[in-house]
Amino acid sequence: MNPLDRRDFLTRMTLAAAALSLPHYGFSSIGRADDFVTTDTTYGRLRGARKDGVNLFKGIPYGGRISGDRRFRRPATLEPWTGVRDALEFGAPAMQGPRRNEPAPSEDCLFLNVWTPANDSKKRPVMFYSHGGGFVGGSGAAGGQDGSNLARNFDVVVVETNHRLGLLGFLYLDELAGSDYAGSGNMGMFDIVDGLKWVHDNIAQFGGDPNNVMIWGESGGGAKTSCLYAMPSAAPYFNKASIESGPGVRMASKEIAAETTAMLFRELNIAPKNWRKLLDIPAADLLAMQAKLPFAPPFQEKNNKKSLMERRAGGFGPVVDGVALPHNPFDPTAPTISRDKPLLVGWNEDEFTFFAWERKDTEFAKLTFETLPKQLETQFGENTPQIIETYRKANPNATAPDIFIAVSSITMMGLGSVDIAEKKVKQGGAPVYLYNFGYKSEKKIPGTDYAMGTPHAMDISFKFNNEIPPRDGSAPKESFFGGNRPERFTASHHFAELWTTFARTGKPAAKDVPAWPAYNLKDRPTMRIDTTCEVIDNRFSQELAMWRSIGKV
Structure with a gap:
């Protein structure tokens, strides 16, 4: 029995996400809704459910396809729909082990959920939550995170996203795959930014104020929030932040991320020049391979021998690539881009x-x-x-x-x-x-x-x-x-x-x-x-x- 070190942390966060999906924290069923409610979005009309004074819209798509030739890339364009789309069931979580009371995980997972007191013109504060589970597990429908009571009791709008995780969200291919894959080591973070952009464009229809958005998250969600706080692409879409039990001070360097990618190619017996073979491997097989690689901490700390601990290769999380994430979130200083937040x-x-x-x-x-x-x-x-x-x-x-x-x-x-x-x-x-x-x-x-x-x-x-x-x-x-x-x-x-x-x-x-x-x-x-x-x-x-x-x- 040894203390849990940061190298063990990412593994434990996966298990934590599974543990906290137990029915003790189950969401309210929409099967016995008091009424249904419809609203417009920039992509089409949605039907949600009203129950006990709260409107809940589940499984709203906020991004297009990320499977097939869009794997490791920015999503395909989300196509508008005609008629009224039901938002009564949660969307698929990112690829991971099965989750209780949720759809089967899927590579195409860009869905979000909204809890609001009313779809009116009132400008309520928006609380945009990133789930825990390190960078490899969890979802926006995870147990304990039901936003109904916050919306009902405190007159706020709550939003939670599913987004890419693990190897599918953070495999660093920038040095191998060309411009279409720029930022590949941060696709999971870009997904969250896309969720924030959706909020900016649509939340007024849900009674929220697009100019008063708080990002927050616990554990791995705290580390994600730390990264968002330092990302130029996220900066226009939030006004304040909360980092809870997940201080993301430092993230992986490009060098360490590249070593992790090389490790994956060796395990798959794929030459780096043949990287496109990754696009043909079933997502479930990539998930199994992810579990075989050594785990590494989702963030790094100081030790007493040198100024920064060198993170070992293995594990997947955000990459300090100099563009999407220009520098470590809080090293050597707090990010200038969020100085006034x-x-x-x-x-x-x-x-x-x-x-x-x-x-x-x-x-x-x-x-x-x-x-x-x-x-x-x-x-x-x-x-x-x-x-x-x-x-x-x-x-x-x-x-x-x-x-x-x-x-x-x-x-x-x-x-x-x-x-x-x-x-x-x-x-x-x-x-x-x-x-x-x-x-x-x-x-x-x-x-x-x-x-x-x-x-x-x-x-x-x-x-x-x-x-x-x-x-x-x-x-x-x-x-x-x-x-x-x-x-x-x-x-x-x-x-x-x-x-x-x-x-x-x-x-x-x-x-x-x-x-x-x-x-x-x-x-x-x-x-x-x-x-x-x-x-x-x-x-x-x-x-x-x-x-x-x-x-x-």
């Missing part, structure tokens, strides 16, 4: 308990202060004694498992989040707000007496305000991660109100929540989100000073 960034306090749960790891809960060093040395080497000493001093009542979880969680998601916040402040533009989500679930990790706390991905159902009592007055069901305590409903409302207010105004605020000051390098204020929220200055000051001293921030 407010930003939220943060992480969950106990991120790592999710991965212990997912891997059925019970050994961490048996750690003692005698055995803890061995578990951390694999990742931190000679710095391990200093790390443990610092955490024991800063957290005198913490057990050895507590320290293991704290160290693993902050290195996974926290240090990159702080790095982003600091670089945004140094830029001197729009404000950045740093947060920690801290509501504690009492659910135990199976096989242990250790509570989940605030695991990775638990924030999804909270920030979408999907932790609420049933509307029919029946007894609440246990939340998949959030447990049984009714206090979770208050924490969920705080989280959702803070985010929707930020979407509306560019400044997060909520009733019964203290004023949230923008992050600065003097007080370093952090909002801790819980049943009772509080602003904490210089949070984790001892721990962060230590991480800086060994070059991790």
Whole structure:
């Protein structure tokens, strides 16, 4: 049992996406809609469904074909339709393993979903969400992300896309395939930009304001948001952003992406000059080959030996190609292109308990202060004694498992989040707000007496305000991660109100929540989100000073 390092992260995000598709978080069925509603778009008329005060349009195509001769390229032109097209069923997710309660994955996957209080002329803020799952899994219909409660309770419009993932979305062919394949290493990101352009052109018909769009996302969706924040093609289509438990500070270089492509050709026994053979291989076979390649982190971090960790070849994600993604999203600085766009960034306090749960790891809960060093040395080497000493001093009542979880969680998601916040402040533009989500679930990790706390991905159902009592007055069901305590409903409302207010105004605020000051390098204020929220200055000051001293921030 070892700490989860960034090289393992991408694999785990695929599994996380599958795990969070369980029926505990299922979307409302449209089969018993209160009524149907139609609206116009630039491509034709759509029919959606109205239920419980929300209009939901599912499976709206926003791009054309990306299979056949369009594989690894920009989509074919989306052709308009005549008559009224039903938008009552979710569209196919990108190629991946089967997903619960969703259509079969397909190479042609450019669909989006819209939740709105009404298709009227009211200019509501638009919350454009990128799903998690690293860069290899997930969809815009993933469990926990139902936008109904946000739309109904906070008068916003929610949009979620499917987009290319993995090898089909991020295989770097620019140096082999010619101008038609320019930007091939970022096709999955270009798809999201196309979704944003669709919003710009059409969302007014759904009661949304095309000039007030917030991009946001958790885990892999946070890393996607980090990239969008730095992409010139995305810049005209959003006004603010939120990066949640997925700080995408650095992405793959062209050199590493080219090595990954060469690795794929070797595995397929294809000479690079014969790259066109990739167009004839069934998508399912490419997916199987993707699973055989080594995984690499979707983003990179500092280590204590050199300024940047060299990412190993393998794995698929955005490429710093100098054009689509001109530079690393937040290295060496925050992107100038988004200087004037407010930003939220943060992480969950106990991120790592999710991965212990997912891997059925019970050994961490048996750690003692005698055995803890061995578990951390694999990742931190000679710095391990200093790390443990610092955490024991800063957290005198913490057990050895507590320290293991704290160290693993902050290195996974926290240090990159702080790095982003600091670089945004140094830029001197729009404000950045740093947060920690801290509501504690009492659910135990199976096989242990250790509570989940605030695991990775638990924030999804909270920030979408999907932790609420049933509307029919029946007894609440246990939340998949959030447990049984009714206090979770208050924490969920705080989280959702803070985010929707930020979407509306560019400044997060909520009733019964203290004023949230923008992050600065003097007080370093952090909002801790819980049943009772509080602003904490210089949070984790001892721990962060230590991480800086060994070059991790």
